[in-house]
Every structure is written in C-alpha cells, then in structure tokens.
Amino acid sequence: MRIYSKEDYRELDEKKFKLVQMDHDIKDEKFEQEPVGFFKDALIRFRQNKASVLAFFIICIVLFFTIFGPYMNSYGFNDQNSDTINMPCKIPLLAPLGICDGGKVIVNRRADLLGDPSYYPEGSILEVFNEREIQGVKMVDVKVDYYKYTGNGDKCFWFGTDYLGRDLWTRLWRGSRVSLLIAFVSVITNVFIGVIYGSIAGYYGGKVDMILMRITEIISALPRIVIITMFIMYFGTGLFAIIMALVVKGWVHTARMVRAQFYRFKQREYVLAARTLGIRDGILIFRHILPNAIGPIITSSMIAIPSAIFAESFLAYIGLGLQAPEPSIGVLLSQGQKVLLHYPNQSIIPGILISVLMISFNLFANGLRDSFDPTLRGA
Amino acid sequence: MSEKKVILEIKNLKMSFNKGRNKKKGIVRAIDDVSFNILKGEAFGLVGESGCGKTTTGRTIIRLYDPEDGEIYFDGKKISGEMNKDLRKYLSDHIAMIFQDPIASLNPRMTVAEIIGEGLKLRGIVDQSDRTKLINKMLNKVGLLPEHGTRYPHEFSGGQRQRIGIARALIVNPSFIIADEPVSALDVSIQAQVINLLDVLKDELELTILFIAHDLSVVKYFCDRIGVMYFGKIVEIAPAEELYKNPVHPYTKALLSAIPIPDPRREKNREIQFYDPKMHDYSVEKPMLHEVAQDHFVYASESELKKYKMDRTKER
Numbered sequence: 001m002r003i004y005s006k007e008d009y010r011e012l013d014e015k016k017f018k019l020v021q022m023d024h025d026i027k028d029e030k031f032e033q034e035p036v037g038f039f040k041d042a043l044i045r046f047r048q049n050k051a052s053v054l055a056f057f058i059i060c061i062v063l064f065f066t067i068f069g070p071y072m073n074s075y076g077f078n079d080q081n082s083d084t085i086n087m088p089c090k091i092p093l094l095a096p097l098g099i100c101d102g103g104k105v106i107v108n109r110r111a112d113l114l115g116d117p118s119y120y121p122e123g124s125i126l127e128v129f130n131e132r133e134i135q136g137v138k139m140v141d142v143k144v145d146y147y148k149y150t151g152n153g154d155k156c157f158w159f160g161t162d163y164l165g166r167d168l169w170t171r172l173w174r175g176s177r178v179s180l181l182i183a184f185v186s187v188i189t190n191v192f193i194g195v196i197y198g199s200i201a202g203y204y205g206g207k208v209d210m211i212l213m214r215i216t217e218i219i220s221a222l223p224r225i226v227i228i229t230m231f232i233m234y235f236g237t238g239l240f241a242i243i244m245a246l247v248v249k250g251w252v253h254t255a256r257m258v259r260a261q262f263y264r265f266k267q268r269e270y271v272l273a274a275r276t277l278g279i280r281d282g283i284l285i286f287r288h289i290l291p292n293a294i295g296p297i298i299t300s301s302m303i304a305i306p307s308a309i310f311a312e313s314f315l316a317y318i319g320l321g322l323q324a325p326e327p328s329i330g331v332l333l334s335q336g337q338k339v340l341l342h343y344p345n346q347s348i349i350p351g352i353l354i355s356v357l358m359i360s361f362n363l364f365a366n367g368l369r370d371s372f373d374p375t376l377r378g379a
Numbered sequence: 380m381s382e383k384k385v386i387l388e389i390k391n392l393k394m395s396f397n398k399g400r401n402k403k404k405g406i407v408r409a410i411d412d413v414s415f416n417i418l419k420g421e422a423f424g425l426v427g428e429s430g431c432g433k434t435t436t437g438r439t440i441i442r443l444y445d446p447e448d449g450e451i452y453f454d455g456k457k458i459s460g461e462m463n464k465d466l467r468k469y470l471s472d473h474i475a476m477i478f479q480d481p482i483a484s485l486n487p488r489m490t491v492a493e494i495i496g497e498g499l500k501l502r503g504i505v506d507q508s509d510r511t512k513l514i515n516k517m518l519n520k521v522g523l524l525p526e527h528g529t530r531y532p533h534e535f536s537g538g539q540r541q542r543i544g545i546a547r548a549l550i551v552n553p554s555f556i557i558a559d560e561p562v563s564a565l566d567v568s569i570q571a572q573v574i575n576l577l578d579v580l581k582d583e584l585e586l587t588i589l590f591i592a593h594d595l596s597v598v599k600y601f602c603d604r605i606g607v608m609y610f611g612k613i614v615e616i617a618p619a620e621e622l623y624k625n626p627v628h629p630y631t632k633a634l635l636s637a638i639p640i641p642d643p644r645r646e647k648n649r650e651i652q653f654y655d656p657k658m659h660d661y662s663v664e665k666p667m668l669h670e671v672a673q674d675h676f677v678y679a680s681e682s683e684l685k686k687y688k689m690d691r692t693k694e695r
Contacts, residue, residue, distance in 0.1 A: 038531070272438075272476075291489075
C-alpha cells in the first residue's frame, strides 16, 4: 500500500477534481407502507392500552343502557304505586344463586303466625331462623319472598322500587341519561368557549392576553356554590341552571390550557412559514396551531366528564338538584341514603354505577392522553 | 456586477429585543445599524457566529419582526412601513423563506400536498385539480414523487423535508428567497444535495437568494457575495472569492481561520486567530463601511482603514 505524503497532494491539480453529485438527479422512491395519519397513529397506540380499551367498552355498555334501558321494561320512571313501595331487587336470572331473588329478612315475627296465609301468603316464606323466646312468646326471623308477601307475586322489579313504588331500573338509566347529558353538554360548552377564549389570548399575547387572563382569574375566584345558588334562584332548579353552573367556571381551565398550548406552538417554524406565505390569523389559529393542540384538549375534556358527573351528583345530593320527578344519579343517591340501612339496594346500585363511570372515564382519558402524546406516558 | 439592478436595499436597519418581560432589564441589539444591497440574480451570503443577528435580519426583511428603525426597499418599494393587508400580500407574493429546522418547519398535522398547496389556495387557485397539477409539478422539481403528497412530514428524512420546505417556498413564484440556514440541520451528503438543488432552481427560476449560514465552506461554494456579521453589525462585505483571498477585518480573518481543512497534516498546523472586539477604539472616530477595493467594504474607522489598506498592499 502506498502512503501518500504531503508532496503527493501538491501534485494534484485542482482542475482535476470534479463534483460527483452535480448531474446526479435526485429521485426518491415510493414509500412501501400505508400512510399513517395522526388519528390512526393514536388509535394504534390506544389499542395497546388494555385498561383503556376495557374502560371504553364499559362506557359503551353504560351508554347503551342509558339509551335503551328505560324501554326494557313496562314501567315508566314516574309510575307511582303505593302497593309496591321499597321492593327489593328481583332478577329471575340470578335468583337460583340466592341473590336478587326478591327476598327480604323480616325480624322479630311471632312464630305462631307463620302458618296464617292472611299474614304470610302461600309460598312467601323462604327461610325461618333465629328462633327464640321473648317474654313467653316465640319469636323468629323470617326471610320472605317480598313480592309474594306483599301480594305482587306476578311483578318483577329488577333493581327494586323506591319509596313511591317507582321502578328503580328505569329511574337509574333515566337518571344516568340526565347525568351524562349534563356532563357532555357542560363539557362541550366549556371546550367551545375555552378554546376560542384561550386561542385569542394565546395567539395575540401581550395586552390582550393580560386582560383576558385577569378576567379568568376573577371568574375562577368566585365560589362555585354561590354561583350555583344564584343560578337556581333566577332560573329555578332544572337542567339549564345546573349546566350553566358547571359552565360558568368550568371553561376557565380549558381556556388556560389552550392558551398554554398556543404559547407553545405559535413560534414554531411552520407557523412562521405559514405567516410568510401571507396566511390569515384565523387560518393560522384553526388550521395550524389548534390541530397540534388537539390531543391535550381531548384528553382534558375527557377528564372533565367524570368530574362534571360527580359535580352534578354532589349538587343533587345536597338538595340543589333537578326538579322532583326527574331522576339523576345524584338524586337517586340522595334518596337512597335516607333509607340506606333498610333498603341498601336503593343507594348501592347508583353508587356502583357512578363509581364505574368515573373510573372508566378516567382510565379512558389516561389512555387517550398516552396515545395522543406518548412522551407524557404515565405522567 | 455593479451594472446589475439592486433588488433589495437595506438602510440603517435596527432591531432589538427586550431581555425578559420588562424593559428595565435592558435590551439586546440584535441588528444594529445594518445596511447592504442585494443585486438581482445573485446569491448573497450572510455569515457570522450564533446569535449575531443573521436570522433576525432575514426575519425582519420578510417582516416576521417589525424593524425598530431604518428602511427596507424591495424593487424600489418600501417594505419596512406599517404592516397592512396589501403589504403582507406584496411581501408574500415576492419574498419567500426557507427555514432552518426541517422537522419544526412543517406542520405535523398536514399532508405534504396541503403544506405545499397552502400558498396556492391563498392566491385564488381554488380548484382542487389545478392545484394538484401545480403541486405535483413542484414535487417533481424538488425530486419527490406525486405519491408523496398524501404523506405526513414525519415519514420523510431530513433532506426530503427540507426539499418539501423549498417546494413550499417556491410554489408562489417568488423572486427573492431568504434561506435561513437551510442546510445546517442536515448531514454533509444531504447538504450537497439540497445546495445543488437550490443552485439549479436559482438559475431555472431566476431567483435572488439571501443565504444565511454559519458554515463558511457552504457559503463559499454557493454565494456570489458575502456579508460578515458580528454582534448586529455588518463588518465586511465582499465578493466571495475576494473575501476568502483577502479578508480585511480581523473578525473575518478569525472566522476564516476557523475553517477546518480536510487534510490532517495541514489541519495540524492550522493557525487559529482570535478576535477581540476591544482592539477597536471607536471612542474618537466613528466607524462606518468603507470601500477598500472594488465591491469590497469593511466596517472601520478612518485610522483603521489606513492600517487595513497598508496590510493589504503588504500582503500583495
């Protein structure tokens, strides 16, 4: 092998050098894979998150019952019947297992009346236990089939009835329909107002931003309960008052988040590039900046849904809920709480539903956040 | 060269940024009294170290920033005045910009065709098929396939993205391009590809290019004339060959001495000069741009000018 020395280089004439790339035409080959857009990419990542997919299915199931549940039996949500007050759950499918069989334990009964059909109709006694003698009288505890015991053997309330004899299945789904409606409407309104407000504040910055942000600070300083009470005073209890009460303060959070996103993206080079092409502010905001902030917006609104449901329930619970016959999950909980020890099914079932909804929405939102912004995983 | 028409004229341009939120913390003079002309059809290189105001100059010309003081004329029309719809339209019709970062300069939520076609949409070409035709033509010009139009930017390599950026800038038929470090984020082999593409397109479309860079060898290869910037001031302007052969200003000398030589033996003995701005004493004489040779200007005071001229003849 020859070792080149300094002198060798001197011999080389500069004119002998040629640029090899000059007449090399740039040609790129076709891509093999399918184009993967932003949402498709997010979907692929979302699918890998098993808990979120499960949560999504649970939400779908709840939504299905919310829509069709009230029509699944013949009872209306406000069909009052004084013969069927506070009935226990009766689900024929589960009855052989000993749960939800319409049974109810009645304590301290006189043993000698057990055979009397005017007290205990035919077949109504399921189990007798705890026999004892008190002051010379034989007493027992009896588990009765409450439906037969009250002479409603032909009826069947899946989730039981409340203190006015209304079917709780129908009321539960109708109530969750109202709760979800309040949650969705208030969150959508929040996002709508918040995105526009935050976009303007974030895009224009400077004095505009300063003034707009001070306004949001004033609004967020007002106590929520006062606002709600005022709305209810002026508009009466009802959907509108509750939704407004949730909207008045709720959009502030969205606006701040969107503003922060705008500060993050507005100095990006592609925004500058679009500006040098002469693109208008409106298009810059909605076509260039907002789509890049869509991930955090979707995620935060999904997180806002369970908290809106919870806020509505809380209001109903403290008695600021909907007008009387209309149920919501919160209304059911607050009614059930009054008879919690005697008829636990009236509060446990709506309690389970709201818990499942909140957990599902939170898991779903977490999955969305991870799939829209993988860098934030686990944060 | 002097018989060529001046296309862009910058007079005493000044621009500064606030340090922090309030003015009490002081200001940074990003551009401090800069004047130069760019001739039609030439490639004018602007070089200097990081933070010396090259990018700010480019962005001020296209009015991403508002100049504090001074005037900019494009084709005889003043473009440094108050911003309005007409001026924005005039600017965007005639001047386009290529950005430094091929990743950050393309909107990740838009397809390539949408990115390139946006300028067309704005210029009244609403019909989808007309637009697609023009976009495909432009894609071919920068060496991409029409099929690439349906893809998103993240699927492309750095060099491809930079070519997409070039296509976006060129589709509105500008006569003047500001290329803000278009190759500094690319690796060397791709740099050549993009630079050569720019060179070809420059001749084909009769473009004038303001080429902002800190890579001196790229500038030497690409540009006809070069301006050297130091802390917001232009310290030397000269034709490319002249600048590399006979640098006058000490800062230019320092800058040129820092170019690595692709020869390990010579590289070993390369002398690096250092530049200390304290060597200038501008308390008595005010410095300004003086012509030391034809088309060769240097920023100096009278006494310095004499010294520079003496050095020059000595070297000869």
